[in-house]
Amino acid sequence: MSRALGIDPGSRATGFGVVDLTGNRLVHVACGAIHTPSRASAPERLAIIYRGLLDVIERHRPEEVGVESIFQARNARSALVLGQARGVALLSVELARLPIVEYTPMQVKLAVVGYGRAEKGQVQEMVRRLLALPEAAGPDASDALAVAICHLQTSRTARAVRERGAALVRPPGPR
Amino acid sequence: MSRALGIDPGSRATGFGVVDLTGNRLVHVACGAIHTPSRASAPERLAIIYRGLLDVIERHRPEEVGVESIFQARNARSALVLGQARGVALLSVELARLPIVEYTPMQVKLAVVGYGRAEKGQVQEMVRRLLALPEAAGPDASDALAVAICHLQTSRTARAVRERGAALVRPPGPR
Numbered sequence: 001m002s003r004a005l006g007i008d009p010g011s012r013a014t015g016f017g018v019v020d021l022t023g024n025r026l027v028h029v030a031c032g033a034i035h036t037p038s039r040a041s042a043p044e045r046l047a048i049i050y051r052g053l054l055d056v057i058e059r060h061r062p063e064e065v066g067v068e069s070i071f072q073a074r075n076a077r078s079a080l081v082l083g084q085a086r087g088v089a090l091l092s093v094e095l096a097r098l099p100i101v102e103y104t105p106m107q108v109k110l111a112v113v114g115y116g117r118a119e120k121g122q123v124q125e126m127v128r129r130l131l132a133l134p135e136a137a138g139p140d141a142s143d144a145l146a147v148a149i150c151h152l153q154t155s156r157t158a159r160a161v162r163e164r165g166a167a168l169v170r171p172p173g174p175r
Numbered sequence: 176m177s178r179a180l181g182i183d184p185g186s187r188a189t190g191f192g193v194v195d196l197t198g199n200r201l202v203h204v205a206c207g208a209i210h211t212p213s214r215a216s217a218p219e220r221l222a223i224i225y226r227g228l229l230d231v232i233e234r235h236r237p238e239e240v241g242v243e244s245i246f247q248a249r250n251a252r253s254a255l256v257l258g259q260a261r262g263v264a265l266l267s268v269e270l271a272r273l274p275i276v277e278y279t280p281m282q283v284k285l286a287v288v289g290y291g292r293a294e295k296g297q298v299q300e301m302v303r304r305l306l307a308l309p310e311a312a313g314p315d316a317s318d319a320l321a322v323a324i325c326h327l328q329t330s331r332t333a334r335a336v337r338e339r340g341a342a343l344v345r346p347p348g349p350r
Contacts, residue, residue, distance in 0.1 A: 041275075042265055043265040043266065043268060043269035043275055044269060046262055046265050046266045046269060047266060047269045047270060050266055050270075073251035073254065073255065075251065076248035076250065076251055076254040077254075079248065079251040079252075079254035079255045079258060080248065080254045080255070080257065080258040080261070081258065082255065082258065083254060083255040083256065083257065083258015083259045083261070083262060084258045084259070084261055084262030084265065085262060086255070086258070086259055086262070087221050087258060087259030087260060087261070087262035087263045087266075088262045088263060088266050090217055090218040090221050090259065091218065091221045091222060091225055091262075091263050091266070093218060094218035094219065094221060094222045095222060095225075100216075100218055
């Protein structure tokens with residue numbers, strides 16, 4: 001079994017999703033969003049995100065973490081604000097000594113929906129189906145779950161290639 | 176006496192500068208830059224910045240912190256990377272429970288050089304003179320010192336206005 005945490009960082013809401021891969025089965029463990037009050041200052045918001053993510057890591061003990069890599073910001077100002085939240089998310093994972101892998105939005109969509117240009121609603125619905133959730137998670141939690149699923153599927157494929165590769169190059173004769 | 180820490184966040188180098196205001200005199204306490212190795216991953220860099228700033232705060236015990244607010248990013252990508260470093264800087268100050276004030280680059284230049292559109296070299300030279308440094312500090316340290324000076328001068332002015340204001344509105348008669 002491997003357990004992955006996906007994070008969707010944002011200044012107002014940072015989504016998180018924890019998913020297990022047991023054999024070939026994806027199992028939902030937890031998901032949600034860390035909301036920050038709109039009247040809070042930027043440093044206060046960042047501390048809320050930091051403490052919230054440390055709490056999620058402490059509570060669910062993921063082994064690995066996935067986060068979306070490239071962001072199409074509307075402008076430099078919103079990229080700066082998103083970057084601040086993202087920096088704090090990366091920091092909390094690093095301080096917890098967990099490996100972190102970045103995925104492009106296209107990789108995430110490809111892994112979850114099988115189509116790199118899928119709409120947000122399609123991703124949300126596929127996440128719900130893959131994890132057999134009774135109803136779709138909120139948008140931030142759903143995006144985070146999608147990153148966790150992408151991470152688990154990508155590392156499963158990589159492991160299979162590694163193992164098959166190892167089997168192929170194993171020298172003949174008695175072990 | 177008040178002691179201010181100025182921070183100039185950056186992914187490769189985060190400048191810091193600690194300055195005391197004793198009466199009307201600005202006194203240099205410490206300055207430098209937290210450099211991150213170019214081969215380090217983004218999360219590793221952020222952890223280096225975080226630990227470095229906590230160390231500066233622990234060592235020099237500033238009472239207040241200033242940081243530059245608006246950044247003219249070349250593009251969304253560089254704003255995102257800068258934002259990550261800035262988020263970690265704001266977080267470390269917030270976790271140390273220090274008040275933080277943001278200043279625009281124009282406010283900083285105005286406070287230090289007396290001219291909001293001053294060149295980088297002019298700021299560096301005025302910081303050197305105001306703090307009676309034997310030679311100019313490096314660019315990142317110098318920018319951070321400039322923010323600390325701006326913060327001390329701005330809060331001194333605010334305090335003077337407050338005190339004079341208070342004196343003016345104090346009701347007549349025996350205390």
